Amino acid sequence: SQTIHQWPATLVQPVGSPLSLECTVEGTSNPNLYWYRQAAGRGLQLLFYSVGIGQISSEVPQNLSASRPQDRQFILSSKKLLLSDSGFYLCAWSVLSGGEDTQYFGPGTRLTVL
Amino acid sequence: RKEVEQDPGPFNVPEGATVAFNCTYSNSASQSFFWYRQDCRKEPKLLMSVYSSGNEDGRFTAQLNRASQYISLLIRDSKLSDSATYLCVVSNQAGTALIFGKGTTLSVSS
Numbered sequence: 001s002q003t004i005h006q007w008p009a010t011l012v013q014p015v016g017s018p019l020s021l022e023c024t025v026e027g028t029s030n031p032n033l034y035w036y037r038q039a040a041g042r043g044l045q046l047l048f049y050s051v052g053i054g055q056i057s058s059e060v061p062q063n064l065s066a067s068r069p070q071d072r073q074f075i076l077s078s079k080k081l082l083l084s085d086s087g088f089y090l091c092a093w094s095v096l097s098g099g100e101d102t103q104y105f106g107p108g109t110r111l112t113v114l
Numbered sequence: 115r116k117e118v119e120q121d122p123g124p125f126n127v128p129e130g131a132t133v134a135f136n137c138t139y140s141n142s143a144s145q146s147f148f149w150y151r152q153d154c155r156k157e158p159k160l161l162m163s164v165y166s167s168g169n170e171d172g173r174f175t176a177q178l179n180r181a182s183q184y185i186s187l188l189i190r191d192s193k194l195s196d197s198a199t200y201l202c203v204v205s206n207q208a209g210t211a212l213i214f215g216k217g218t219t220l221s222v223s224s
Contacts, residue, residue, distance in 0.1 A: 034211070043118075043216035044158070044201070051210075059211070090157055101146060101205070103212055105157035 023091030137202030
């Protein structure tokens, strides 16, 4: 069965510090991978998605970036965090099957920028 | 019109009640529709896909009206464990990503 891991689970960082969040998927090959952010009182916002190694699409302009160095590894980074980067960061994977592309989420990283 | 719009609630119902959530979406080209459930401070989890013919999974029934761009979720015989936020989800026009509503909060009490 497929599993998705994210770490760390919780992170408190000062403004201006760098960020690296990691997501890995097991039990599937060539998944689509996604990074979402859920800010307090707001819906899930898609940040990046990737259909393969080195292929990253950005949905919103921001000071975050994403990389996919391996098939089942997706990394979210920032060189300098802003207060507005606080939120719940969720990684998700999907595999197109029968015309349907259901997404499954990791446990998330709760980031607080102070 | 917002891409995916839901009544935020909260819906406060007693155990055993039947409750219905509604959702509207703006992109008529969307092809995939889902309901996800999110518990407090946890990740969203797929509850069920929504098909054009309507579908049922135990106490949960989902319906889709493409003409009206409207999706619904009906929960019968509510349990305490049904308390959560229910997210209406629609695929984007390209089919490359999902668009999430902000969710409807349900609280079931004894």
